[in-house]
Amino acid sequence: MQGYLNRLAVFDLLLGLALTVIVAWALLGTCFKLYQWASTPSPLPIPLTPAPRTRYGVVVRLLAEIVLFRALAKANRVTWLASVFFHYGLLFVLIMHVRFFFASIPSSLLPFIVWSGWAALAMLLGLCVLLIRRIVVDRYRYISTPSDYLHLLLLISIGLSGVALKRLWPVDTFGVGEFLRGALTLQWQALPDGVVLVVHLVLVLLLFFVFPISKLLHGVGIVFSPTLNERDTSARSSSKGKPSQ
């Protein structure tokens, strides 16, 4: 108790407090957007046809877009490949981070820990291609705003600092776990020492902060896209029988 009242200790806990607040903000903010989308009426059906006729078909269509980026593959192979490298690299690295939620590492996560360096490399490679094309191709440069570049730079910085933590300045992973678990269970702990670690964490917090108010929402927004999630209900009601009401 004495320690908690110590001003220095409170300063130590600031990062943990910030993590709690920003995670809550990101979750609530995203939930608000989900609610806003879901509660807005969709007066006329505008599926992009040919469209699936069943709900199962809609799930397949959405999965093809979410998992395979099907439309992007049709549109531009370079962007598609870079996106696949980035998104799947990120997914792999995120799964690796699940280790910090456990006091002792589950064996199922071991491969992810071993290979996460390569995944981070793939992610960085993808991000660099995405950034370069945005600068080099006149069409992409024309449509880009400062935030579009900053999102990429932010993700690249997070990736680089993460790689640095793994390869150059290894940290007390157990301490990081205690810090994270503490912040998420409201029993805040100090972050282990390390400048790069602080940088990595602050950048991640910035990313979480902008998530619900930026284009990063596309990850959840795609599910609400009426062109993709609506069925072709007229197809069933053609000459072979009446539609179910």
Next chain:
Amino acid sequence: MKLSNDNTVVDTPQVVGRYRVIPLIQEGASAASQTAKATADIQESLGLPGTLVDDWHDKAIARLGQLLKARRGLRVFMDTCTKCGACTDKCHYFLGTHDPKNMPVARQDLLRSVYRRYFTWAGRLFPWLVGARNLDKSLLQDWYTYFHQCSECRRCTVFCPKGIDTSEVTMAGREVLASIGLGQQYSQEIIGKVHSIGNNLGMKPRALADVLQSLEEDILEDTGVAVRLPLDDEGADMLVVTPSADFFAEPHVDGLIGYAKVLHQAGIRWTFSSEASEAANFALFTGQHDHMRDIALRIRHAAMGLGVKRIVIGECGHAWRVAYSFLDTLVGPMEFLSPEHPRAEHICEVTHQLLTQGIIQLDPSRNADVVVTYHDSCNVARGAGMGDIDGGQFKIPRALLAASVPKLVDMSADTTGQATFCCGGGGGLLTDDLMDVRIKGALPRAQALQAVVSSDQVTHLVAICAICKTQLTSVLPHHNLSDVQVTSLHHLVGDALVLT
């Protein structure tokens, strides 16, 4: 340089760029192409302000706010774009004009920048960071210009990884513009005519009856068979609603004759209606849902008045989208229709069914020396379906053509089917004041057509949309393709039909 119909000088694009080569952007390249603003009397007849209102800024933002609350698609599309650029080289107007504001994402951004400024935290606090802009006079001008250089064909949606539909953004933009006094003359005048007279051309019932009678005489003279073109025939089983261009203009009217021959041969008792003598629904283009409903309501009302059991839509692209996808929502349910035909049907569906059931016969040798390629119309391809099979909107018209002509050739796969290129004149752009944009917008279609003309000596381009037919007829000569005859699908079906 060449003079267009209205005597304005128009640059004839010599097929700019090579096939499938993406052009470099050229800012402001098509900024000067303007469509005439609706006159005060037209606007006021539709309950809209006659000229730009004094408090246009506040009114526009308020109307945009209402639309964001009323249309989920618009709201989601505003939020989810990542500026990935996948759509940037997919719009025929960009490929033809090189104007970067004709890239779908840039077109959306005209509205999105305002959305961000007035409706998001990031845009309110850091406009420079997220590309948020105040709605000023110059941006308003861009709205008017570039929301009228979009044919709402939804080709960009096919390639968008988030499924963003630029047509919904264009419609919202036009809706806001009309609500502050900046409607488009061409579309709003047509909507007015449909309301007051019953069709886009303002053709009165008496004139329509005369036209149909003279067409009956023509068919009798040509074939020796008394094929009827009935109007307001109470007790008919089937109401045919077709774009009014079918009643008088070439090549549309040949298609109309084709419908009549097919229905005659099948022994179906059918009729046109003078009340619903128009399938087109231009309120789809302007985004005005209330007018769209009222125009659709005429069809329901006419069908009930005549006591028909089936509604059939003629060769009209966007009318088919409205009939197929929206009719039930707008004016349904159509409980008075026969249980075997509970929704509006496309004339191609009807003909195809008659063909597969052996009720009609087609003889391709009657179209000797005809080599056909088929242009998928955007609203049919991406906004509707056809028949009971997946992709019926692609397969059924081709099946009818294959049975009607000796040779059917497809254009390159990235310009047909779901990825079809717009003719360049859809979405309320089929007006002389946009001729420059229309010619340039037809470029990708013309290039794909040129390829099959060279390789397979294609003689006819077939479409099932009145806008496509009118547009392609008038712009293909600008692309050195005047030898290709643009025609109706039912023209060739009618000629191949074994008529007794």
